[in-house]
Amino acid sequence: MTISSASDLEQPRLPSLPVKPWQILVLLLLIVYPLMVPDFWRLQVGAYALILGVIALSLTFLAGYGGMVSLAQMTVAGVAGYAVAIFGVNSAALGLGWPWWVTIPLSLAVATLFATLTGWLSVRTAGIYTIMITLAIAVAFFYLVRQNYVIFNGFTGFAGLAPPPVFGLDWRAPLPFYYLSLGVAGICFAAVVYMSRSTMGVALQGIRDNPRRMAALGFNVRAHRIAAYALAGLIAALGGILLVWFNGRISPGSVGVDRVIDILVIAVIGGLRHPTGAFLGAIVFVLLENFAIDLIDRERFNTVIGIAFLAIVFFSPDGLLGLWDKASRASRTLAGATKDWNGR
Amino acid sequence: MAETLSISQASEAHALSLEGVSRRFGALVALDQVSLTVEAGERRAILGANGAGKTTLFNMVTGDFRPTAGRIWFFGEDITALPPHERIRRGLRRTYQNSMLFRGLSVRDNLYLAAQGITRGRYSLRRPRRDSSELSLAERLAGYVHLTQWLDTTVSDLSHGQQRQLEIGMALAGAPRMILLDEPAAGLSPKERRDLIALLQALPAHVGFVIIEHDLDVALRVARFVTVMHNGQIFKEGTPDEIENDPDVQAIYLGGHHG
Numbered sequence: 001m002t003i004s005s006a007s008d009l010e011q012p013r014l015p016s017l018p019v020k021p022w023q024i025l026v027l028l029l030l031i032v033y034p035l036m037v038p039d040f041w042r043l044q045v046g047a048y049a050l051i052l053g054v055i056a057l058s059l060t061f062l063a064g065y066g067g068m069v070s071l072a073q074m075t076v077a078g079v080a081g082y083a084v085a086i087f088g089v090n091s092a093a094l095g096l097g098w099p100w101w102v103t104i105p106l107s108l109a110v111a112t113l114f115a116t117l118t119g120w121l122s123v124r125t126a127g128i129y130t131i132m133i134t135l136a137i138a139v140a141f142f143y144l145v146r147q148n149y150v151i152f153n154g155f156t157g158f159a160g161l162a163p164p165p166v167f168g169l170d171w172r173a174p175l176p177f178y179y180l181s182l183g184v185a186g187i188c189f190a191a192v193v194y195m196s197r198s199t200m201g202v203a204l205q206g207i208r209d210n211p212r213r214m215a216a217l218g219f220n221v222r223a224h225r226i227a228a229y230a231l232a233g234l235i236a237a238l239g240g241i242l243l244v245w246f247n248g249r250i251s252p253g254s255v256g257v258d259r260v261i262d263i264l265v266i267a268v269i270g271g272l273r274h275p276t277g278a279f280l281g282a283i284v285f286v287l288l289e290n291f292a293i294d295l296i297d298r299e300r301f302n303t304v305i306g307i308a309f310l311a312i313v314f315f316s317p318d319g320l321l322g323l324w325d326k327a328s329r330a331s332r333t334l335a336g337a338t339k340d341w342n343g344r
Numbered sequence: 345m346a347e348t349l350s351i352s353q354a355s356e357a358h359a360l361s362l363e364g365v366s367r368r369f370g371a372l373v374a375l376d377q378v379s380l381t382v383e384a385g386e387r388r389a390i391l392g393a394n395g396a397g398k399t400t401l402f403n404m405v406t407g408d409f410r411p412t413a414g415r416i417w418f419f420g421e422d423i424t425a426l427p428p429h430e431r432i433r434r435g436l437r438r439t440y441q442n443s444m445l446f447r448g449l450s451v452r453d454n455l456y457l458a459a460q461g462i463t464r465g466r467y468s469l470r471r472p473r474r475d476s477s478e479l480s481l482a483e484r485l486a487g488y489v490h491l492t493q494w495l496d497t498t499v500s501d502l503s504h505g506q507q508r509q510l511e512i513g514m515a516l517a518g519a520p521r522m523i524l525l526d527e528p529a530a531g532l533s534p535k536e537r538r539d540l541i542a543l544l545q546a547l548p549a550h551v552g553f554v555i556i557e558h559d560l561d562v563a564l565r566v567a568r569f570v571t572v573m574h575n576g577q578i579f580k581e582g583t584p585d586e587i588e589n590d591p592d593v594q595a596i597y598l599g600g601h602h603g
Contacts, residue, residue, distance in 0.1 A: 194471065195469055197471050198468060198469050198470055198471050199465055199469075199470070199471075199472060200467055200468060200469050202449070202457060202460075203457060203460065206446050206457050210444055210446060212428075213446070214457070214461070215407075215428040216408070216432060217457055217458050217462075217514065218518070219429055219457075219461050219466060224466070227467055
């Protein structure tokens with residue numbers, strides 16, 4: 001085949017990883033933030049938002065890049081949490097008591113396997129049916145752990161769960177735990193941003209946009225989708241382990257339908273278009289959860305978050321990220337208009 | 345052993361072979377007992393009015409839909425039950441009547457996906473290296489279909505003609521043995537049609553193609569053999585001259601006014 005030379009082309013754009021000054025500023029802010037605030041803001045707001053952000057990130061990856069809305073991401077996180085409790089040490093003396101370096105990788109593996117099986121079941125469906133089948137899996141897991149006392153300790157669940165004292169540090173203390181959460185969140189965020197331009201990531205976006213065409217290019221669409229579930233499962237599992245350490249306990253309530261929906265709300269509020277959305281959504285969610293009591297009665301938290309959800313989705317289907325884009329476009333237009341005006 | 349021998353003999357004989365392929369959509373018989381053979385490197389045109397079953401025929405070959413009856417062989421291998429991606433990996437390619445490109449991605453990304461689809465690195469979690477063979481293939485393919493300067497352009501910003509070129513570029517990725525072209529000249533300007541004809545005529549001799557085309561000028565200039573379909577069946581086969589002068593074909597397809 002005679003193919004013209006392309007040696008004089010500019011360098012490919014695909015592998016670039018641009019870092020802008022404001023991104024470095026945000027990173028620095030996240031690092032110094034806990035040094036300037038009391039423990040409540042370190043843990044209940046900072047660490048908690050980062051952890052929920054990691055779990056929501058797994059949904060952003062699946063839905064934003066793969067077009068698959070799974071309601072089972074909190075359930076995957078719950079599987080990891082339960083696995084940590086069962087394989088490790090808990091206060092009910094029901095754990096196997098295995099060391100952390102076995103427990104953590106094993107829990108991640110079990111949860112990833114669970115996510116892969118969830119994917120294997122749900123990639124046969126699309127759209128609303130994927131949501132329904134993953135919701136069914138989430139509800140089934142909730143009832144399983146509530147009714148099973150032999151393995152999951154039923155309604156009570158497990159308590160006394162804490163991060164292991166690695167390097168002689170008490171990782172449950174507010175400052176180390178914030179940085180642990182930030183580290184895991186940072187790694188997951190960077191991994192998703194990097195993967196979005198990897199072969200797997202671009203293929204996933206191709207499958208989201210046109211699965212039939214991808215099959216006509218030689219891609220096994222089902223296998224790619226299942227692989228995406230597995231990767232998202234690993235991210236959710238990391239979040240799930242952090243969450244169980246954060247709460248110090250896990251029970252059926254941790255994987256109930258309301259918690260499952262919370263993750264969807266967080267991801268949609270933030271915006272599914274970019275991994276940043278998951279963390280933006282988590283911050284808004286956590287602030288509302290903590291301070292709804294000051295606005296309105298504690299019992300009315302769901303009303304507040306529901307109204308916030310409706311308002312954001314109504315004004316910007318792309319979530320907060322979409323609002324940010326609209327605002328920056330408007331400011332650019334305004335700046336342009338001002339320039340034109342001054343230039344007259 | 346006997347089976348291996350028969351497969352190798354079949355592969356020498358035909359690139360593509362359809363035996364009694366039918367496809368029903370409810371009460372509608374879109375394809376009715378179609379048998380067709382195309383040799384390796386052959387350039388075949390398929391003509392027929394709208395609804396004659398041409399695109400359905402392509403969908404059967406690529407596996408987008410399964411036939412209701414009949415078998416399909418590709419270079420001697422029975423591919424009737426294979427999923428679409430397995431057929432592509434065996435050297436079958438196709439372009440679509442309505443552009444099926446990834447409109448939100450750049451030309452480079454579209455070609456890159458086409459190049460990656462038939463390699464082992466499909467599941468790689470790493471970003472492609474600047475000197476990766478798939479990225480350089482994407483660039484070479486862009487050059488081949490005259491899209492080098494639009495490599496970083498988002499597909500939705502390309503003209504219709506450029507999108508058709510990109511479709512062909514994507515079909516050329518890897519080692520195609522047979523390309524199914526579904527109305528590649530639809531909506532093209534006269535100049536773009538000339539470019540398309542030149543592009544198709546310049547394809548390597550071993551790459552065969554089957555082209556569905558309403559524009560007889562394009563179809564008869566690039567094909568050496570023509571199949572005419574009518575009501576889901578093969579109506580006539582012959583050289584472009586024979587088909588162009590066939591009174592039956594003129595009656596059903598050209599309305600008797602052509603030539």
